[in-house]
Amino acid sequence: MSQAMAPITVEGIAAEIHDECRLAIPVDYAGVPMGIVSALLKRSPRELNLLGVPTAGLLHDILIGSGLVRSLETSAVTLGEAGGAPCFMRAIANTSIRMKDSTCPAIHAGLMAAQKGAPFMAMRGLIGTDVLLQRSDWRVMQNPFASHTDPVVIVPALHPDVSVFHAPMADREGNVWIGRRRELAAMAYASKKTYVTVERIVDSRFLDDELMAAGVLPALYVNGIAKVEKGAWPYGLWGEYGPDTAALQRYAQHARTEEGFKQWISEMYA
Template identity: 30%
Template sequence: MAEFAALRDAVRDLVSDGATVALEGFTHLIPTAAAHEIIRQRRRDLTLARMTPDLVYDQLIGAGCARKLIFSWGGNPGVGSLHRFRDAIQRDWPRPLEIEEHSHAGMANRYVAGASGLPFAVLRGYAGTDLARVTSTIAFLDCPFTGERLAAVPALNPDVTVIHAQRADRHGNVQLWGLLGVQKEAVLAARRSLVTVEEVVGELTPLPGAIVLPHWVIDAVAVVPGGARPSYAQGYYERDNDAYAAWDAVGRDRESFSGWLDSIQAEEVSR
């Protein structure tokens, strides 16, 4: 059952060292503020799962929070590489990073299997690729009905899923709309979940294409206006394209990144 909490308290209670954590959002509603709080609390040895890792995962990796990354595509959208990610893979800085790479479809199906209480998912995919050679969580099987060769991937059940949404009502029911990814599936697959929202309203007004996550599948709701910046929240603010471009220079250089990290951690004093 959802409880309202300060972001600091929710992260402290839900995200522990060594946990598998999914911070989901597809170009939109990315839970940036929650990721920064995880950095401030210096969580370590996390397995980070995400369909499309971008700036927040670059920052978590550079801060030394991550032991492993389960992902599909990764990059700074519209700009280029994630340099903290590359540094961890190529030079083990600030620590070695294990990777488990899937396709978008593979990641989505893993969450769906987790949300459905199934041990694995079956899909038409990976045929003709080399991913199965380097990723142990991809297997192939023959359909018992048609004989068709199919790919199988295990269910993904994060210890905690973190998402950002537009609003919640006073009971903790959460509503999100616009360009969505696998937020719903990732929450339903997780053992526990944290949702940051722009605001709390008295009643959730129905909107075309909106989804509602009921309060009984959410553990904590934190009100964090602007919590998705520099990504966008439809109906509230636009994407900050300049911030994505600026991150390339910050993330590219260890000294620049260390300065950024100091500034994020210093916010702990002023909050």
């Protein structure tokens, strides 16, 4: 029988996010680990290279506004119904971060290549787009199996140093319930380390349940789990609670200026 995984704290997770870390964070509907923000701001790792899987939002914007980010690779940055991400937009305007424009399929392809141990993944959908003009690390090559002209784009593997996400629950052995959010599994498979915050830790073993097993990220791919109730707020979490749109809008309003952003941070995470 497998041994129980010892729980960690959000401070313990933050301690694993080092300077220049390539940090992967999921899209807003897939469990954003907002519960680590306070600990992460106190630790203040520098020159972070953020990866939005496949889009970025509030947590990315907070880290950018706090001056902790060197680069961002993602397909979009948005606060959803609350509008654009103010700190991100300022950073792009003043070129204080490096933006690596991508697409949702390209993000997933890069993670898939990493999890399979391949140096790259070939794609077709990028042919003819302006995104290629901005990505010198992507290559266009001839399909070696085609007898006619058939260009494909080669996207390099994405290897996050650390992935962090929030999920509804884990069991005592460290297996995590992710349901249909398979991008979370892709992040974990591709990453050197994966940490998860959860609403609760249950006694039953998920992999013993035939119906649940398909929606489980096995403990083999998880380095640590912290219990954080409402750990995605003000985002929602599937099957648990909805997003707090008013709170997201308050952030968007405050963060329109640097002074307003600093005030919001001091009120939320003092």
